Amino acid sequence: MFKRSPRREREHQQHIKHILDVAESIFAEQGFFQTTMRQIAVKAEFALGTIYSHFGSKKQLYGKVVGTKVDELVAFVTREMADAPSVQGQVEKFIQAKMAFLDRNLHFLRLYLAEVDVPRLDINNILPKKVREKYDSMLCVLTDVVWRGIQKGLFKPMDARVIVKTVDGLTNALVLSRLKSAEAHLSLEADMRDVTELFLHGAVVHQKATQNPDTRKEPNNES
Amino acid sequence: MFKRSPRREREHQQHIKHILDVAESIFAEQGFFQTTMRQIAVKAEFALGTIYSHFGSKKQLYGKVVGTKVDELVAFVTREMADAPSVQGQVEKFIQAKMAFLDRNLHFLRLYLAEVDVPRLDINNILPKKVREKYDSMLCVLTDVVWRGIQKGLFKPMDARVIVKTVDGLTNALVLSRLKSAEAHLSLEADMRDVTELFLHGAVVHQKATQNPDTRKEPNNES
Amino acid sequence: MFKRSPRREREHQQHIKHILDVAESIFAEQGFFQTTMRQIAVKAEFALGTIYSHFGSKKQLYGKVVGTKVDELVAFVTREMADAPSVQGQVEKFIQAKMAFLDRNLHFLRLYLAEVDVPRLDINNILPKKVREKYDSMLCVLTDVVWRGIQKGLFKPMDARVIVKTVDGLTNALVLSRLKSAEAHLSLEADMRDVTELFLHGAVVHQKATQNPDTRKEPNNES
Amino acid sequence: MFKRSPRREREHQQHIKHILDVAESIFAEQGFFQTTMRQIAVKAEFALGTIYSHFGSKKQLYGKVVGTKVDELVAFVTREMADAPSVQGQVEKFIQAKMAFLDRNLHFLRLYLAEVDVPRLDINNILPKKVREKYDSMLCVLTDVVWRGIQKGLFKPMDARVIVKTVDGLTNALVLSRLKSAEAHLSLEADMRDVTELFLHGAVVHQKATQNPDTRKEPNNES
DNA sequence: CATGAATGAGCGTTCATTCAT
DNA sequence: CATGAATGAACGCTCATTCAT
Numbered sequence: 065m066f067k068r069s070p071r072r073e074r075e076h077q078q079h080i081k082h083i084l085d086v087a088e089s090i091f092a093e094q095g096f097f098q099t100t101m102r103q104i105a106v107k108a109e110f111a112l113g114t115i116y117s118h119f120g121s122k123k124q125l126y127g128k129v130v131g132t133k134v135d136e137l138v139a140f141v142t143r144e145m146a147d148a149p150s151v152q153g154q155v156e157k158f159i160q161a162k163m164a165f166l167d168r169n170l171h172f173l174r175l176y177l178a179e180v181d182v183p184r185l186d187i188n189n190i191l192p193k194k195v196r197e198k199y200d201s202m203l204c205v206l207t208d209v210v211w212r213g214i215q216k217g218l219f220k221p222m223d224a225r226v227i228v229k230t231v232d233g234l235t236n237a238l239v240l241s242r243l244k245s246a247e248a249h250l251s252l253e254a255d256m257r258d259v260t261e262l263f264l265h266g267a268v269v270h271q272k273a274t275q276n277p278d279t280r281k282e283p284n285n286e287s
Numbered sequence: 288m289f290k291r292s293p294r295r296e297r298e299h300q301q302h303i304k305h306i307l308d309v310a311e312s313i314f315a316e317q318g319f320f321q322t323t324m325r326q327i328a329v330k331a332e333f334a335l336g337t338i339y340s341h342f343g344s345k346k347q348l349y350g351k352v353v354g355t356k357v358d359e360l361v362a363f364v365t366r367e368m369a370d371a372p373s374v375q376g377q378v379e380k381f382i383q384a385k386m387a388f389l390d391r392n393l394h395f396l397r398l399y400l401a402e403v404d405v406p407r408l409d410i411n412n413i414l415p416k417k418v419r420e421k422y423d424s425m426l427c428v429l430t431d432v433v434w435r436g437i438q439k440g441l442f443k444p445m446d447a448r449v450i451v452k453t454v455d456g457l458t459n460a461l462v463l464s465r466l467k468s469a470e471a472h473l474s475l476e477a478d479m480r481d482v483t484e485l486f487l488h489g490a491v492v493h494q495k496a497t498q499n500p501d502t503r504k505e506p507n508n509e510s
Numbered sequence: 511m512f513k514r515s516p517r518r519e520r521e522h523q524q525h526i527k528h529i530l531d532v533a534e535s536i537f538a539e540q541g542f543f544q545t546t547m548r549q550i551a552v553k554a555e556f557a558l559g560t561i562y563s564h565f566g567s568k569k570q571l572y573g574k575v576v577g578t579k580v581d582e583l584v585a586f587v588t589r590e591m592a593d594a595p596s597v598q599g600q601v602e603k604f605i606q607a608k609m610a611f612l613d614r615n616l617h618f619l620r621l622y623l624a625e626v627d628v629p630r631l632d633i634n635n636i637l638p639k640k641v642r643e644k645y646d647s648m649l650c651v652l653t654d655v656v657w658r659g660i661q662k663g664l665f666k667p668m669d670a671r672v673i674v675k676t677v678d679g680l681t682n683a684l685v686l687s688r689l690k691s692a693e694a695h696l697s698l699e700a701d702m703r704d705v706t707e708l709f710l711h712g713a714v715v716h717q718k719a720t721q722n723p724d725t726r727k728e729p730n731n732e733s
Numbered sequence: 734m735f736k737r738s739p740r741r742e743r744e745h746q747q748h749i750k751h752i753l754d755v756a757e758s759i760f761a762e763q764g765f766f767q768t769t770m771r772q773i774a775v776k777a778e779f780a781l782g783t784i785y786s787h788f789g790s791k792k793q794l795y796g797k798v799v800g801t802k803v804d805e806l807v808a809f810v811t812r813e814m815a816d817a818p819s820v821q822g823q824v825e826k827f828i829q830a831k832m833a834f835l836d837r838n839l840h841f842l843r844l845y846l847a848e849v850d851v852p853r854l855d856i857n858n859i860l861p862k863k864v865r866e867k868y869d870s871m872l873c874v875l876t877d878v879v880w881r882g883i884q885k886g887l888f889k890p891m892d893a894r895v896i897v898k899t900v901d902g903l904t905n906a907l908v909l910s911r912l913k914s915a916e917a918h919l920s921l922e923a924d925m926r927d928v929t930e931l932f933l934h935g936a937v938v939h940q941k942a943t944q945n946p947d948t949r950k951e952p953n954n955e956s
Numbered sequence: 957c958a959t960g961a962a963t964g965a966g967c968g969t970t971c972a973t974t975c976a977t
Numbered sequence: 978c979a980t981g982a983a984t985g986a987a988c989g990c991t992c993a994t995t996c997a998t
Contacts (some may be wrong), residue, residue, distance in 0.1 A: 233460020266489035679906020
């Protein structure tokens with residue numbers, strides 16, 4: 065690999081980043097198929113050919129856009145989980161980190177849901193395999209955590225993968241609802257608390273347990 | 288309005304149904320944008336113009352495909368819920384009915400997730416408004432049920448809509464996972480049981496409750 | 511040719527006439543290419559196939575529509591000219607009759623101008639040759655009249671065909687202007703008088719001639 | 734606005750001009766609806782997409798073709814009229830200039846007659862409004878000239894607009910006849926003289942007036 | 957490297973016409 | 978005869994991609 069002058073190199077990276085940002089916003093707004101390379105070129109203020117010389121093709125650009133963000137998501141969630149001391153804490157961290165990240169990246173949320181959550185399973189998969197694998201590997205980490213939790217008798221003895229899918233689906237559903245009702249929802253924190261509570265203890269009030277004397281989300285953390 | 292002869296009318300309905308089925312399978316396999324009307328025409332063994340004379344446009348055909356199935360889904364779920372005696376039973380029925388329906392209609396599941404669960408919120412919404420409204424109205428019914436459950440002290444006093452989104456997202460996530468791993472999963476019944484359990488009582492083992500006398504009750508959280 | 515029952519025959523003729531009228535109005539409004547056979551069928555309240563069984567093709571229907579009216583026009587103009595005693599009178603009658611007919615058939619005027627006045631000279635001529643020939647034969651009659659007028663020293667010794675084209679173009683231009691300004695123009699009679707005057711004596715005031723002491727169109731008939 | 738290199742700019746203009754010329758000839762030959770963009774592309778030896786990238790749509794290309802020529806016509810006629818000293822001279826110049834221009838642009842004549850002279854008055858007007866307005870503004874100039882002529886007692890006290898329509902229709906009719914009989918007609922000059930004479934003084938020989946002492950009153954036509 | 961004019965395969969859609977009933 | 982569902986060639990147009998400059 066030969067070196068560029070530092071200035072050139074810096075400019076080059078800026079251009080790449082700029083194009084990726086522009087592409088993300090347009091892809092998120094319009095979806096893959098309804099976005100044209102020209103739209104991206106115009107909004108990024110580069111020539112069409114320039115986009116191609118950097119990213120090769122529309123699919124590759126799309127893959128780069130989604131892949132980059134998925135990397136960030138995975139990195140963020142993984143880092144957050146690492147901080148948690150207990151199994152349950154790790155799951156809680158997963159929920160909070162994922163929701164927080166998606167909420168901070170509403171643009172990306174659209175792409176995430178369309179391409180990561182609802183993959184084109186068949187031929188013509190738009191996303192490169194590696195992106196999906198990266199995300200799945202994150203879920204595998206969570207699966208291990210849950211599995212250990214089950215072993216310890218903390219979680220119910222279900223298929224750990226089912227539980228993970230549940231957590232994943234739960235968080236998607238809630239943050240998606242935030243996207244739908246653009247109106248200022250309850251705070252993100254409230255949503256995260258609710259999802260956590262529902263996942264851990266379910267929707268049903270435990271009849272004779274004295275856990276929830278009045279409201280519903282404070283007292284019953286495992287202390 | 289002119290009457291067709293009964294035979295012609297019957298044939299007509301058969302043709303419509305046949306085209307809708309073919310369209311559903313191709314749309315589900317390839318998505319809206321990667322499906323061409325020609326593909327549908329060829330597979331349905333009709334001329335291109337015939338498809339258009341019946342459905343007007345690609346968008347309308349797509350709307351009809353999704354709309355028809357959503358109607359079935361809504362009808363099935365609503366009917367099942369009606370049978371349940373209690374609030375909790377209705378929620379359980381919702382979960383079971385929805386999962387059962389989607390599992391029986393894996394083709395449709397793809398469309399459902401792409402277009403109902405992850406709507407194009409912006410302009411250019413492919414699906415007619417009415418389809419989404421129909422689905423939302425079904426969720427509203429569930430919201431009422433949950434709300435009554437909350438009033439009775441059965442469910443925790445959260446925002447009923449959040450709970451409903453949770454149920455909806457939970458079931459989507461699980462049935463989607465069945466789609467992903469085409470391999471024979473656990474039985475559908477097992478999945479339904481797990482989802483119901485998770486939603487109602489959460490993933491955490493209730494420490495002192497005597498529900499799980501044997502295995503996993505050990506109180507050993509890593510403190 | 512075998513006979514139909516008289517009632518059937520009458521009904522048949524009515525149907526033909528009805529379809530022709532409907533077709534004329536739509537062709538006139540939208541032109542040949544922007545009119546579809548289905549539009550005609552719907553407005554005429556017949557099935558598509560029925561139109562075809564009567565007229566064979568779109569072109570033939572169009573030809574029939576224009577041809578029928580051209581026949582009427584030619585018949586009317588010829589009849590009117592026959593009544594006139596003198597050469598000049600015949601020309602005047604031509605002008606008046608043609609303008610009156612076109613003014614009574616504004617629908618047809620559009621077709622006339624598009625297809626008779628501005629023929630598609632090349633390949634793909636929409637109108638059957640016979641229709642154009644019929645119209646041209648009418649102009650030939652006028653040409654003969656003018657030629658006789660020239661022989662008698664009544665008209666200036668120009669090419670008679672040029673004069674005829676002038677008369678034809680003049681009348682077209684004026685009646686077209688009536689179509690353009692849908693507003694109630696001057697009376698048709700006034701327009702006819704003006705055109706006649708302009709054609710016969712030109713636009714210039716004859717300075718010293720005492721021919722037209724007051725108005726301008728009487729004295730100089732060839733007696 | 735970015736500058737192109739002079740060479741690129743020159744080439745670009747050449748391409749535009751070339752395509753316009755090709756389009757004009759095909760539109761003139763076949764009319765708007767029977768001309769396909771592919772025909773134009775093939776004859777122009779450009780790819781289909783190239784035509785679109787320059788002109789946007791078939792309608793816009795057509796508008797550009799007709800509009801460009803109408804501009805030339807209006808410019809030419811206006812310039813010629815400006816040179817004439819008298820009112821009558823201006824009208825004569827109009828006649829001559831318009832006929833000369835149309836005769837030099839027989840291709841265009843077809844389009845002119847189809848789209849300028851016989852407008853689609855209704856919806857779906859193919860031509861942009863501006864083109865028609867440009868032509869009409871030219872006629873307005875002539876109307877003013879005629880009106881001044883009437884005030885001076887030079888022209889008969891008719892509606893000036895009627896006179897203008899007459900001149901316009903007259904010239905159209907004559908030059909059209911030149912198109913029809915592709916055979917070498919009389920010279921264009923002869924036609925122009927005849928039209929001018931007819932318009933100014935009419936077809937009738939003024940018996941005692943001494944206006945035309947020399948040439949064309951003699952009863953000696955083709956004997 | 958950056959540029960953007962040029963490319964052309966391929967799409968959604970229309971509509972004159974046919975023909976089994 | 979009347980009908981209208983079915984046909985399919987052909988159209989206008991798009992847009993990912995290339996390549997000479």
